[in-house]
Amino acid sequence: MKLLVTGGAGYIGSVVARMLLDNGHDVTVLDDLRTGHRAALAPEATHVDLPIHEAAQVLTPDAGFDGVLHFAALIAAGESMVRPELYWRNNTVGSLALIDAVRAAGVPRLVFSSTAAVYGNPLELPIPETAVKAPTNTYGATKLAVDMALTSEAIGHDLAAVSLRYFNVAGAYLRGDLAIGERHDPETHLIPIALEVAAGRRDKLQIFGDDYPTVDGTCVRDYIHVVDLARAHLLALTAAVPGRHRIYNLGNGNGFTNRQVVEVVREVTGEPVPVETAPRREGDPAELVASSALAREELGWVPEKPTLHDMVGDAWAFYRTHILEQR
Ligand code: UDP
Numbered sequence: 001m002k003l004l005v006t007g008g009a010g011y012i013g014s015v016v017a018r019m020l021l022d023n024g025h026d027v028t029v030l031d032d033l034r035t036g037h038r039a040a041l042a043p044e045a046t047h048v049d050l051p052i053h054e055a056a057q058v059l060t061p062d063a064g065f066d067g068v069l070h071f072a073a074l075i076a077a078g079e080s081m082v083r084p085e086l087y088w089r090n091n092t093v094g095s096l097a098l099i100d101a102v103r104a105a106g107v108p109r110l111v112f113s114s115t116a117a118v119y120g121n122p123l124e125l126p127i128p129e130t131a132v133k134a135p136t137n138t139y140g141a142t143k144l145a146v147d148m149a150l151t152s153e154a155i156g157h158d159l160a161a162v163s164l165r166y167f168n169v170a171g172a173y174l175r176g177d178l179a180i181g182e183r184h185d186p187e188t189h190l191i192p193i194a195l196e197v198a199a200g201r202r203d204k205l206q207i208f209g210d211d212y213p214t215v216d217g218t219c220v221r222d223y224i225h226v227v228d229l230a231r232a233h234l235l236a237l238t239a240a241v242p243g244r245h246r247i248y249n250l251g252n253g254n255g256f257t258n259r260q261v262v263e264v265v266r267e268v269t270g271e272p273v274p275v276e277t278a279p280r281r282e283g284d285p286a287e288l289v290a291s292s293a294l295a296r297e298e299l300g301w302v303p304e305k306p307t308l309h310d311m312v313g314d315a316w317a318f319y320r321t322h323i324l325e326q327r
Contacts, residue, residue: 121285212280
């Protein structure tokens with residue numbers, strides 16, 4: 001298939017772009033490199049340096065794209081509470097412009113990066129796709145708005161749409177000399193920050209809140225390996241059906257508290273990782289754990305690296321070889 005990958009220089013988008021190329025697809029990456037990295041771009045892909053608002057310049061009717069995988073977004077839940085306008089404009093308005101371009105060009109399918117953050121504080125655990133959607137942060141709200149637009153687009157214009165609701169993504173794609181991992185600036189995510197502490201690049205990790213209603217008072221998240229997540233995108237592309245919007249949660253169904261995550265980082269790295277308790281981060285749901293039964297059933301998705309030790313081990317291998325050694 002001829003595919004456009006928005007955000008293909010980011011963490012997840014660049015892993016998926018590689019896998020699509022490995023599977024014989026023709027890949028064009030649309031990424032303005034605002035938060036993505038040139039080094040993460042697959043050399044075999046065509047790179048277009050444009051924001052998603054201008055996707056119509058690439059998605060022309062005669063370009064013959066068979067599908068779009070839409071990753072490009074702002075993703076920091078904490079920041080989304082402080083600068084909500086950036087998130088609405090970039091994530092929601094930008095995605096609506098992309099959907100317009102998809103329709104105008106007659107592109108038949110679209111796979112969208114949605115998020116567990118759409119559920120807010122869930123009433124049922126593990127969370128099925130049918131659970132109440134009540135996001136507690138702006139990030140989740142901006143993604144839910146796009147999910148709803150895609151449902152309408154599928155019905156109204158026969159788009160084959162799939163939303164994949166990611167829980168917490170971790171790990172790295174390691175293949176020979178190639179390693180793609182998480183690299184945000186500034187870094188806001190728990191595992192990469194804990195690795196920075198383990199590597200001696202930061203003094204300590206702040207744990208945001210220890211008075212949540214969980215086993216040790218810290219938030220619970222469900223972690224999924226970036227390679228397992230990427231594989232789900234390839235399955236989704238072929239499972240997409242015109243006129244339908246399919247939605248799948250992707251996680252492992254195991255919850256880890258923030259303190260438990262830090263403990264795994266200590267075990268994997270052999271370093272102490274000092275922590276201190278800090279106030280809650282605005283907008284954080286207490287507990288997010290996925291039911292991915294539907295993805296298993298309808299996509300035939302089976303995670304190959306479900307353990308947190310595997311994810312942290314791969315993230316640490318990437319961090320040591322590609323971040324520490326290159327400074
Ligand atoms: N977190 C933390 N300290 C940090 C970064 C994150 O305690 O320096 C917590 C955060 O409040 C949340 C969990 O770790 O409870 C996962 O946050 P992350 O930003 O990694 O992912 P999110 O769940 O927001 O997508």
